[in-house]
Amino acid sequence: GAGVSQSPSNKVTEKGKDVELRCDPISGHTALYWYRQRLGQGLEFLIYFQGNSAPDKSGLPSDRFSAERTGESVSTLTIQRTQQEDSAVYLCASSLRGQRVETQYFGPGTRLLVL
Amino acid sequence: AQSVAQPEDQVNVAEGNPLTVKCTYSVSGNPYLFWYVQYPNRGLQFLLKYITGDNLVKGSYGFEAEFNKSQTSFHLKKPSALVSDSALYFCAVRDGASNTGKLIFGQGTTLQVKP
Numbered sequence: 001g002a003g004v005s006q007s008p009s010n011k012v013t014e015k016g017k018d019v020e021l022r023c024d025p026i027s028g029h030t031a032l033y034w035y036r037q038r039l040g041q042g043l044e045f046l047i048y049f050q051g052n053s054a055p056d057k058s059g060l061p062s063d064r065f066s067a068e069r070t071g072e073s074v075s076t077l078t079i080q081r082t083q084q085e086d087s088a089v090y091l092c093a094s095s096l097r098g099q100r101v102e103t104q105y106f107g108p109g110t111r112l113l114v115l
Numbered sequence: 116a117q118s119v120a121q122p123e124d125q126v127n128v129a130e131g132n133p134l135t136v137k138c139t140y141s142v143s144g145n146p147y148l149f150w151y152v153q154y155p156n157r158g159l160q161f162l163l164k165y166i167t168g169d170n171l172v173k174g175s176y177g178f179e180a181e182f183n184k185s186q187t188s189f190h191l192k193k194p195s196a197l198v199s200d201s202a203l204y205f206c207a208v209r210d211g212a213s214n215t216g217k218l219i220f221g222q223g224t225t226l227q228v229k230p
Binding site for chain 2: 059091105109
């Protein structure tokens with residue numbers, strides 16, 4: 001079946017502009033995560049959605065970052081007034097909650113470059 | 116604080132030889148551990164996970180991992196390396212302080228398999 005998809009695959013923007021990144025999770029997966037991967041580093045958790053519950057936003061680095069999810073489908077991550085330090089790969093993952101320890105399945109990521 | 120350490124930035128091995136990629140962890144509660152692989156310009160692919168039970172976990176592509184509670188380690192292994200195994204490998208632990216299932220990742224280890 002189809003995996004997690006993300007768009008765009010690459011985004012180049014100028015400092016100060018807003019960007020919107022999209023994630024389509026695996027159909028039926030109730031949980032959705034956003035992570036950030038800076039060059040040469042591991043992944044940092046950003047935000048988590050589960051069904052209609054309040055999202056866990058504890059990983060968002062600043063109030064310029066926000067995310068939304070409509071029900072159990074598409075999610076968008078928005079970065080306002082982008083800065084050069086926002087340059088990174090943004091990865092989305094989804095999982096099926098209800099298992100004892102669910103496995104997260106990742107999309108290919110969006111590579112963001114802020115000039 | 117919960118954390119994952121991958122002490123080697125890079126591991127070099129000859130094709131056909133056994134390989135080990137090291138991972139140690141620090142976590143509160145039960146350790147739920149994961150290995151993912153990332154090929155260039157791709158997202159993370161799930162290899163295997165440890166929940167409980169047998170300390171030797173078998174995963175995709177012939178990989179396995181050995182859980183050692185006393186040493187707080189979860190090393191990734193393969194009996195005979197292939198050139199196509201060359202990639203970036205991440206160890207991760209589920210954040211035991213959160214009920215969201217978010218993962219804490221190591222910095223990654225680049226595996227280079229030479230013919």
